[in-house]
Amino acid sequence: xxxxxxxxxxxxxxxxxxxxxxxxxxxxxxxxxxxxxxxxxxxxxxxxxxxxxxxxxxxxxxxxxxxxxxxxxxxxxxxxxxxxxxxxxxxxxxxxxxxxxxxxxxxxxxxxxxxxxxxxxxxxxxxxxxxxxxxxxxxxxxxxxxxxxxxxxxxxxxxxxxxxxxx
Amino acid sequence: xxxxxxxxxxxxxxxxxxxxxxxxxxxxxxxxxxxxxxxxxxxxxxxxxxxxxxxxxxxxxxxxxxxxxxxxxxxxxxxxxxxxxxxxxxxxxxxxxxxxxxxxxxxxxxxxxxxxxxxxxxxxxxxxxxxxxxxxxxxxxxxxxxxxxxxxxxxxxxxxxxxxxxxxxxxxxxxxxxxxxxxxxxxxxxxxxxxxxxxxxxxxxxxxxxxxxxxxxxxxxxxxxxxxxxxxxxxxxxxxxxxxxxxxxxxxxxxxxxxxxxxxxxxxxxxxxxxxxxxxxxxxxxxxxxxxxxxxxxxxxxxxxxxxxxxxxxxxxxxxxxxxxxxxxxxxxxxxxxxxxxxxxxxxxxxxxxxxxxxxxxxxxxxxxxxxxxxxxxxxx
Numbered sequence: 420x421x422x423x424x425x426x427x428x429x430x431x432x433x434x435x436x437x438x439x440x441x442x443x444x445x446x447x448x449x450x451x452x453x454x455x456x457x458x459x460x461x462x463x464x465x466x467x468x469x470x471x472x473x474x475x476x477x478x479x480x481x482x483x484x485x486x487x488x489x490x491x492x493x494x495x496x497x498x499x500x501x502x503x504x505x506x507x508x509x510x511x512x513x514x515x516x517x518x519x520x521x522x523x524x525x526x527x528x529x530x531x532x533x534x535x536x537x538x539x540x541x542x543x544x545x546x547x548x549x550x551x552x553x554x555x556x557x558x559x560x561x562x563x564x565x566x567x568x569x570x571x572x573x574x575x576x577x578x579x580x581x582x583x584x585x586x
Numbered sequence: 587x588x589x590x591x592x593x594x595x596x597x598x599x600x601x602x603x604x605x606x607x608x609x610x611x612x613x614x615x616x617x618x619x620x621x622x623x624x625x626x627x628x629x630x631x632x633x634x635x636x637x638x639x640x641x642x643x644x645x646x647x648x649x650x651x652x653x654x655x656x657x658x659x660x661x662x663x664x665x666x667x668x669x670x671x672x673x674x675x676x677x678x679x680x681x682x683x684x685x686x687x688x689x690x691x692x693x694x695x696x697x698x699x700x701x702x703x704x705x706x707x708x709x710x711x712x713x714x715x716x717x718x719x720x721x722x723x724x725x726x727x728x729x730x731x732x733x734x735x736x737x738x739x740x741x742x743x744x745x746x747x748x749x750x751x752x753x754x755x756x757x758x759x760x761x762x763x764x765x766x767x768x769x770x771x772x773x774x775x776x777x778x779x780x781x782x783x784x785x786x787x788x789x790x791x792x793x794x795x796x797x798x799x800x801x802x803x804x805x806x807x808x809x810x811x812x813x814x815x816x817x818x819x820x821x822x823x824x825x826x827x828x829x830x831x832x833x834x835x836x837x838x839x840x841x842x843x844x845x846x847x848x849x850x851x852x853x854x855x856x857x858x859x860x861x862x863x864x865x866x867x868x869x870x871x872x873x874x875x876x877x878x879x880x881x882x883x884x885x886x887x888x889x890x891x892x893x894x895x896x897x898x899x900x901x902x903x904x905x906x907x908x909x910x911x912x913x914x915x916x917x918x919x920x921x922x923x924x925x926x927x928x929x930x931x932x933x934x935x936x937x938x939x940x941x942x943x944x945x946x947x948x949x950x951x952x953x954x955x956x957x958x959x960x961x962x963x964x965x966x967x
Contacts, residue, residue: 431952445901446902447947452633452885452950565939569808569933
């Protein structure tokens with residue numbers, strides 16, 4: 420990845436925004452090794468334009484833009500839940516004011532636009548083990564990324580996320 | 587490497603005192619450990635889920651280097667020495683240099699790549715059969731770029747270089763010379779043990795005066811790939827040191843060692859040749875299943891990365907510092923295990939898993955201001 424390239428900049432922007440909405444640091448997100456795969460998934464699923472719009476939204480907005488909700492879930496559980504799977508009310512809230520939510524909140528070009536009923540999918544085998552969920556609850560993914568022989572004899576190593584300010 | 591028999595005369599044996607033997611064995615600990623940061627950097631640079639063949643090959647070798655470290659510690663303890671993994675300079679500043687016949691080569695911290703594999707092959711390369719006269723090579727300081735006229739650096743600088751692990755394979759106490767290969771280094775230790783033990787026995791004594799409770803025995807060593815040898819005398823000491831040498835380069839020119847493990851050189855060669863070895867194969871001609879290597883599926887860790895490279899990425903810098911501190915703490919723990927508390931090695935296993943996780947985090951982070959380069963553990967201890 421060359422950071423001068425547009426692709427590199429977009430990936431960095433994706434990670435930066437993801438850090439703001441997941442509460443984990445950019446360092447932690449890159450550290451999952453999933454940044455490229457998640458960015459590619461988001462682009463493939465909702466299209467470049469919708470993703471750009473989502474990344475330009477206010478990260479503290481509640482309820483979040485449905486694409487943003489999908490991105491947060493993606494980082495936490497490694498599964499892509501399409502934004503159309505968020506309640507229709509949310510979709511309507513995200514589309515332009517005055518629109519009644521008559522059409523799915525997906526831009527042209529995204530796969531979900533072609534098949535809005537696409538089921539959720541795990542992005543990669545490693546997406547499961549790298550989910551932020553595990554770190555958030557102070558556990559490790561069952562059956563994978565075990566903390567090592569004999570670790571059960573010592574207290575669990577729970578990270579203290581209190582010291583990290585959630586932006 | 588052929589082990590000297592006890593009856594062989596050792597007139598030119600470099601090791602004449604027990605203190606010299608201890609110093610040689612300390613150097614052995616330093617040498618065995620020095621291979622781990624390069625192997626681990628390459629291992630964890632592999633993209634998750636890719637390059638399963640390369641991942642397994644490097645991992646097995648790295649785990650066996652940990653066995654070697656433990657075997658050398660057992661020998662040192664058996665002859666009444668005190669392993670010290672916390673001595674300043676124990677962890678070299680990379681690149682370090684290793685001898686390979688007439689030349690030195692540099693060992694870098696590098697991501698998995700053809701260059702890294704080439705270095706790994708050199709580290710484990712079977713030694714050329716050296717005549718007595720060729721076992722030692724005068725140090726060429728100019729070739730290493732350390733002095734302009736080729737003369738040895740002044741004594742103080744020389745002592746610092748020797749302690750720093752920047753040049754491995756020097757003759758301890760006589761650093762104007764170095765060993766032709768790591769195999770010869772261990773050969774010298776075996777000769778020294780035989781010589782000192784012969785002398786001690788003539789006086790009705792032994793050099794194996796160490797407390798057996800300081801030995802790391804198999805129940806404390808969680809691993810596949812080679813067994814820990816409890817060292818209590820000459821035979822077990824020679825067996826331990828021979829295993830260290832032959833796990834790297836094979837036994838008597840074959841591709842397997844005496845425990846039926848494929849030697850490291852040939853494990854790595856499989857990645858170069860794209861095919862696994864199997865029983866009965868000759869060196870250089872594996873006939874097992876094909877394997878594939880994706881040379882591009884690795885994070886581009888900045889070679890020989892230092893904390894100074896990370897100043898524009900505060901989160902990465904903090905994590906790299908934290909890694910170095912935890913690595914120093916980890917070495918202190920291993921050192922306690924080698925100094926009478928072998929059960930601490932079991933706890934060290936899951937500390938290794940935590941360090942793996944920390945290294946993975948670092949290696950997957952791109953660096954600001956270094957286009958196309960990622961962070962990594964700096965091992966500045």
